[in-house]
Amino acid sequence: MAIDIYDFTGMTSAIHESLSAVLSPAATTIVEMTIIGIVFILFYALVGLFLVYAERKVCAFIQCRLGPRRVGPRGIFQTIADFIKLLMKELLMTKNADKFLFNLAPFIVIIASFMAIGAMPFAKGLHALDFDIGILYVLAVSGIGVIGILLAGWSSNNKYSLIGALRSGAQIVSYELSVGMALMTIIIFAGSMQLSEIVASQANGWWLFKGHIPAIIAFVIFMIASTAETNRGPFDLAEAESELVAGFHTEYSGIKFAFFFLAEYMNMFVVAAFGATVFLGAWMPFHISEMIPYAEYFNMGMDFIPGFIWFFGKTGMLILLMMWFKWTFPRLRIDQLLTLEWKYLLPINLVNIVITAFFVLTGFHF
Amino acid sequence: MKEIIQYFSDVFHAVKSLLTGMRVTGYYFFHHKEIVTQEYPENRATLKMFERFKGEVLMPHTESNEHKCTGCGICEMNCPNGSIEILTTFETVDGKKKKIIDKHIYHLSMCTFCGLCVKTCPSDALAFGNDFEHAVFDRQSLTKVLNKPGSTLNKEVKE
Amino acid sequence: MSDSKIQENLQKEDAYYVNMGPQHPSTHGVLRLRVGLQGEKVIHVEPHCGYIHRGIEKMCEKDTYSQIIHLTDRLDYLSANTNNEAVCLLVENALGIEVPERVKIIRTILDELTRLASHQLWWSVMGMDLGALTTFFYGLRDREKILDIFEESTGGRLLPSFNTPGGFMHDIHPNFVPRTKEFLAYFKKKLPEYNRLLTGNVIFQQRTKGIGILSKEDAIAYGVTGPSGRASGFACDVRKHHPYSAYGMVDFKEILYTEGDSFYRYVARMDEMWESMKIIEQLIDRIEDGPYTAKMKPIIKLPAGEYYQRVETTRGEFGVFVISTGDKTPYRMKFRSPNFANLSALDYMSRGFKIADMVAIMSSLDLVIPDIDR
Amino acid sequence: MSNEQLQNYIKELVPEVVFEENTQYLVAVVPTEKIYAITENLKKNASTAFDYMLSLTGVDYPDSYAVVYHLESTKHNHLIVLKAKMDKQNPKIDSVCKVWPAAELQEREVFDFFGVHFNNHPDLRRLFMDEEWQGYPLRKDYKDEINIVEL
Structure with a gap:
């Protein structure tokens, strides 16, 4: 394994040691948390702005359009311009809205997506939170987001918002199950719920490849269910703009709307990063089998690509896939959405888990 | 099964x-x-449009500042929206009083581009222009006088 | 009065009313619907019209027949040329003028091009209403080619105002024929792509099949015409049953289905695009040189009497009813607009379905709001 | 049925019917109070079967208001125009909503523009204009100094 050249462990532990040399342990923790927090906020804003721009360009190319081109070269500053516009817009509220909850909702949504990012293994040693129940943690915090959506829909005092919020509730309750079940397959394979261990178990091959058919089925189900969980098309029933105007965020304007907007894109990033971690080995480079001639040279070449590039590359591919879904398919109806989950995804998933367990017992996987 | x-x-x-x-x-x-979409046509000088595009009603003038409008008022009569007003004045030529056009007023804001004025004009004095950028800050500037100041009637036009 | 009905509906469990429109993404204009819902189920739809009512029928009473033409453009703006033609045909028939065959053929071609352009826009919007936003741009991309043909010949992209009683404003552009042929060759390749992207899509089929069923009897009773009526089995194609212009000279099929649900309304329109292309192909080489208008008096006066002219626009049967007293302006002019009749069936069709289905039903009816309000 | 047969049939049904001459289609001026009976019969009778109402038009004639029905049979492909005239003071006519549901919105339109009252209409309100609108705009004596510009 020659992947240690891009190991961040040394860097992070150096920071930790130099800090604890001058400060008390409690102060060290506080300073470290602050640094991590600031880094994540900056990261969050950057990724959010980039994803909005990327989505606009991707959908433009899919739709035979040019996309944003006016602000900056190839329009790269378009989202910043949009952000400034939204910042300066008036914040509106309906007459009998529940003021406290109405203002709280965007923060809950954004915090939920923020917390999930903390658990992502960006590169070796670049891992803010590494619980031994990492998968459970990510599932749990990404489920908080729906509370924000429900609150937004309910407190808006708008019937369209309420329909959107309730749809979203039904949707998350159903699809959370499929996401969990799909991840269960990998948990069985890897034998751990700790994200770093799952990544480490993929050093000799990604689970998508060494898990045979069960892992592929689980991956497909994970992609479908997580697209549904992020309320993106074709599962964007909660905002379904041709039916519910804008669904749960109909009444939001200005920066509060921007929060929802940003959270949607960050959720997409979280889900894609999570998928890349669990199924595609996070920062693990792509290796081919040693049986193929000259494989070791190829593998060494792959090792020279830094881990975080692998991570963002895989995440980007999955995000592209989700965008591709959104700009191709029509939206489902609420009953069809639930049918898809309870009649198709869940039974297939259950059978899949049994097959996985059988595979693991017989040691059929690599 | x-x-x-x-x-x-x-x-x-x-x-x-x-x-x-x-x-x-x-x-x-x-x-x-x-990709089929285009950016906004900033290349106004080289932009080629379909010649029949109905952008606005114009009165073509020759180089010697002559137009063909006799001020007969047929376009005013045919306009369904009243977007054309013709003000005439009299000029004395060889001791005879003659009606000539003073102002051919055209309200672009009221025009629906039906083309009846251009079609019915007996002396072909009107034509459609290709300009498409009509946004202005003041509504007044949409009211245009089509005959240029100091212009005269083309001699070839029979009355 | 209907408030009592609304009050009665509100007594039901979980019932509430929402306003769809006048500003709503899927009403495509300023139609306002008061939709009674029980959870997500539609129990009552009540249209409120008039947000774009311009009193065109009243304006017509003050205008001469040539001036009326440009007003008919603004009714159903997506089949503007066909509306123009209806008034022109009425005047020509009332005066007993025989227009040159060249005019008839070009009118028919323009009609069918209008129909194609309108159906392309409808397809785009149908996909968009169901959440597939990409269809919007694919449809508009192809529609642009037709609009270019229109712009080159008539000067107007959407509202050509090209027909006059007796013929046309001016002659068609020399590029008209080659451009139309080029478009047909192009669109024949693109239309199967429409099917690949949307028609075959499993989500789309689930969303439209069995939704908003209208039986043949109901279609006739509500006067639902056009592709929407024909999908229910109502043979109402005016082009076939009362041919005008050059429709008697061409061979085409009246698309008839019996299912009458949203999906078959969709399929009927898709099939109609092929038929339209067939009609244009048959006629495009038959344009002969000749005058572009019949000899007309400068001031048109219809003999006293009552006249009715029906044509087939994109959305169904369009009728013009004129009462003339022998003056140069009509005494009363009434437009029988297809959308108005189609709208009246919306309540009946969407009851019992979900609100998302209602959107599908509305876009499968292909409503154009200015035509409803007039 | 040909036009003569139709003429005879309606003449038998309601003797007071007057037929206009030199018209594009067969035009029958029917007594207003019998409009519902006539239309119902014309639709139900298998030999006439006027099941498709093309249009329902309100007209303000110099001496009367009128409602003009254009009816077509999809079975026999014949077309008839019925005309019912009302006095100017109190225009009233029976609704034909029960015969053709298509008439519901169209009658509301006629009520809105001409002030013709349709008896037994399920929901007779203004359709296009505001509920509070004064006057009936398509009447010939309607005056509106602000919105209607006389050229």
């Missing part, structure tokens, strides 16, 4: 139809030559 086969064939066909759709959009994603 039949139901189970049906179930899996449903899943298979569904996935197949979805992939067919994704192939279409994926094709366009990677083929940027198929």
Whole structure:
């Protein structure tokens, strides 16, 4: 394994040691948390702005359009311009809205997506939170987001918002199950719920490849269910703009709307990063089998690509896939959405888990 | 058993139809030559438009500042919206009083581009222009006088 | 009065009313619907019209027949040329003028091009209403080619105002024929792509099949015409049953289905695009040189009497009813607009379905709001 | 049925009917109070079967208001125009909503523009204009100094 050249462990532990040399342990923790927090906020804003721009360009190319081109070269500053516009817009509220909850909702949504990012293994040693129940943690915090959506829909005092919020509730309750079940397959394979261990178990091959058919089925189900969980098309029933105007965020304007907007894109990033971690080995480079001639040279070449590039590359591919879904398919109806989950995804998933367990017992996987 | 086969064939066909759709959009994603939209036509000088495009009503003038309008008022009569007003004045030529055009007032804001004025004009004095940028800050500037100041009637036009 | 009905509906469990429109993404204009819902189920739809009512029928009473033409553009703006033609045909028939065959053929071609352009826009919007936003741009991309043909020949992209009683404003552009042929060759390749992207899509089929069923009897009773009526089995194609212009000279099929749900309304329109292309192909080489208008008096006065002219626009049967007293302006002019009749069936069709289905039903009816309000 | 047969049939049904001459289609001026009976019969009778109402038009004639019905049979492909005239003071006519549901919105339109009252209409309100609108705009004596510009 020659992947240690891009190991961040040394860097992070150096920071930790130099800090604890001058400060008390409690102060060290506080300073470290602050640094991590600031880094994540900056990261969050950057990724959010980039994803909005990327989505606009991707959908433009899919739709035979040019996309944003006016602000900056190839329009790269378009989202910043949009952000400034939204910042300066008036914040509106309906007459009998529940003021406290109405203002709280965007923060809950954004915090939920923020917390999930903390658990992502960006590169070796670049891992803010590494619980031994990492998968459970990510599932749990990404489920908080729906509370924000429900609150937004309910407190808006708008019937369209309420329909959107309730749809979203039904949707998350159903699809959370499929996401969990799909991840269960990998948990069985890897034998751990700790994200770093799952990544480490993929050093000799990604689970998508060494898990045979069960892992592929689980991956497909994970992609479908997580697209549904992020309320993106074709599962964007909660905002379904041709039916519910804008669904749960109909009444939001200005920066509060921007929060929802940003959270949607960050959720997409979280889900894609999570998928890349669990199924595609996070920062693990792509290796081919040693049986193929000259494989070791190829593998060494792959090792020279830094881990975080692998991570963002895989995440980007999955995000592209989700965008591709959104700009191709029509939206489902609420009953069809639930049918898809309870009649198709869940039974297939259950059978899949049994097959996985059988595979693991017989040691059929690599 | 039949139901189970049906179930899996449903899943298979569904996935197949979805992939067919994704192939279409994926094709366009990677083929940027198929892009059809254009940026706003900033190249006003070199922009080539269809010559019959109905942008606004104009009165073509020759180089010697001559137009063909006799001030007969047929366009005013034919306009369904009253967007044309003709003000005439009298000029004395060889001791005879003659009616000539003073101002041919055209309200662009009221025009629906039906083309009746251009079609019915007996001396072909009016034509459509290609200008498409009509946004202005003041509504007054949409009221235009079509005959240029100091212009005279083209001699070739019979009254 | 209907408030009592609304009050009665509100007594039901979980019932509430929402306003769809006048500003709503899927009403495509300023139609306002008061939709009674029980959870997500539609129990009552009540249209409120008039947000774009311009009193065109009243304006017509003050205008001469040539001036009326440009007003008919603004009714159903997506089949503007056909509306123009209806008034022109009425005047020509009332005066007993025989227009040159060249005019008839070009009118028919323009009609069918209008129909194609309108159906392309409808397809785009149908996909968009169901959440597939990409269809919007694919449809508009192809529609642009037709609009270019229109712009080159008539000067107007959407509202050509090209027909006059007796013929046309001016002659068609020399590029008209080659450009139309080029478009047909192009669109024949693109139309199967429409099917690949949307028609075959499993989500789309699930969303439209069995939704908003209208039986043949109901279609006739509500006067639902056009592709929407024909999908229910109502043979109402005016082009076929009362041919005008050059429709008697061409061979085409009246698309008839019996299912009458949203999906078959969709399929009927898709099939109609092929038929339209067939009609244009048959006629495009038959344009002969000749005058572009019949000899007309400068001031048109219809003999006293009552006249009715029906044509087939994109959305169904369009009728013009004129009462003339022998003056140069009509005494009363009434437009029988297809959308108005189609709208009246919306309540009946969407009851019992979900609100998302209602959107599908509305876009499968292909409503154009200015035509409803007039 | 040909036009003569139709003429005879309606003449038998309601003797007071007057037929206009030199018209594009067969035009029958029917007594207003019998409009519902006539239309119902014309639709139900298998030999006439006027099941498709093309249009329902309100007209303000110099001496009367009128409602003009254009009816077509999809079975026999014949077309008839019925005309019912009302006095100017109190225009009233029976609704034909029960015969053709298509008439519901069209009658509301006529009520809105001409002030013709349709008896037994399920929901007779203004359709296009505001509920509070004064006057009936398509009447010939309607005056509106602000919105209607006389050229």
